[in-house]
Amino acid sequence: MHNPRTILSHSDLGTLFATLHAEGRHTIGPTVRDGAIVYDRLIGPDDLPTGVVDEQAPGRYRLRHEGTRRFSWSVGPQSFKRWLHPPELRLFRATRTERGFAVEKPEAPPPLALIGARACELAAMAIQDRVFLGDVVDPHYASRRRDLFIVAVQCDRAASTCFCPSMGSGPRVSRGYDLSLTEVVDEAGHRFVVEIGSEAGRALAAKLPLHAATTDADAPERASAEAEAQIARRMPTDGLREKLLGAVASSNWDDVASRCIGCANCTLVCPTCFCTTVDDVTTLDGTHERVRRWDSCFHPDFSYLHGAGPVRSSVGARYRQWLTHKLATWHDQFGTSGCVGCGRCVAWCPAGIDIVAEAERLAEDA
Amino acid sequence: MRLAVHKFASCDGCQLSILDCEDELLAVAGAVDIAYFPEASRRMEPGPYDVSLVEGSITTAHDAERIQQIRRESKVVVTIGACATAGGIQALRNYADVEQFTRAVYAKPEFISTLETSTPIAAHIPVDYELRGCPVDKRQLLDVLVASLHGRRPAIPNESVCAECKRAGHVCVIVAHGTPCLGPVTHSGCGGLCPGYHRGCFGCFGPSSLARMEPMTEVWRSLGADDKTIDRALSTFHVASEANAAERARLEADDE
């Protein structure tokens, strides 16, 4: 399929939203809240960040104002996992009837359009697809994923915590999207170069006021190169699986355990972590609800066995589980790494523990 | 189900949380026979009770006897709040001279008859469930009552406040604002209340079962908190909990 690149003027962003809304979709995308860029339901382009850039380091995240761009920041604390695999989900509700009980399934979620997904985000979705749409299909994820429309955005800037190139997941947006936007701001104006990634994207593009891209046609590649040039952090992926599995007895686990608070933030911000727990809740009148919540391998109850207590009773053992699953045994389980190099676990660890630095030290140890 | 609510040394805030369950309480009043609840009603029927909710810590010799009696007449004992589960803020006396306190506070200290320590209920009797918080969380409180009624296990997750904070979608105040927060070492249950209002967690649910105080102290120091600030943060509602006491002792030893 030949897809000539086109231009969407900045002032026509509203048409993009309106067209998605006309299809009955909720638009989910970036907005500034409480000093960070989070994903939320957006009404229109006014909700997008404007002239906001981020600065990230291990355990630190700050926004500051600069320029007029809408998308010149790297990923924030949340990922689109929140919308496809919600943090808390009612699986069903059961009410008593005269002759037993009736089961009520949750309402089908509205179709969504995700706006502003970066390359690492798309890679993370592809990983979660393998988890939830593999041999055993999770109907809740599937129902959200099926009708999804994805408007990707090409990164033109990277945070110090990013390391997507070494994970092969970015910064170039190359697959898994319907439409992709690259933002261009210069004397000629504020606009987006549009790439089409799917038939659904083509159909939607036909409804937008697009015009031909002439001099801007290579903007996506230029933006990607600019972002990549800013990325110094590299995961030492060569033979990493074998090295980590050979380092299970390394004293480095104790060292990281002395710095780790065991708070679980790393797993909760990670766009590929998928673990949950299930609670049964009843009300006084006997209505029953089964609720699924994000859980974490850092929680003591996660590996709790009756009569034995937590299998992973030390923080070192838990950190080892997190790191070796993400970077080593994920390959055995799902055929890829579990890390896309988004850097969220690095920035949002209150203790500033850096998965790349830890992996490097462990790999040296092996 | 016959329910009793007992009070020991406390501020009554947790009992108010019971009254705060207004709507739910109407349902509770139907399914539950509130046999003893002096704070809310004149009805004070003797035991046995199916469930006894206990607020407050043990600070007098008389209380120490009374709690034994409550255990004998209750099938299930649930302690509610930081005072009952950890000794409360009044456990500051455990690390000071209580006589000095009574002389400073009361006009006629000779009328005060009190123990030298404030201790949690579980230090005196076996307790079935402990609900933390200052005050307790209304949802957890209701869940324990409903669970007892339906014969299931209450859903009281054993995790950090961070887990709830992240699920709620709050922006981390440590990482994004540089505000000291005790969430990483604090037992969940509040839903990440304070970070949701841009404040650091001050630990009213107490240390979680795997609280890692040393790295938490390091994080606070890196945010500019001095040892005195950290010591104060650890000497509020859960001053008498093991993890807090150990970390305070470590800080003090470091100083010397």
Ligand code: SF4
């Ligand atoms: S590595 Fe960081 S975010 Fe993860 S559990 Fe440890 S302290 Fe928390």
Ligand code: SF4
């Ligand atoms: S492990 Fe860390 S860097 Fe890798 S995908 Fe998860 S949050 Fe991102």
Ligand code: SF4
């Ligand atoms: S704000 Fe506090 S409770 Fe929330 S994630 Fe950050 S450290 Fe944890």
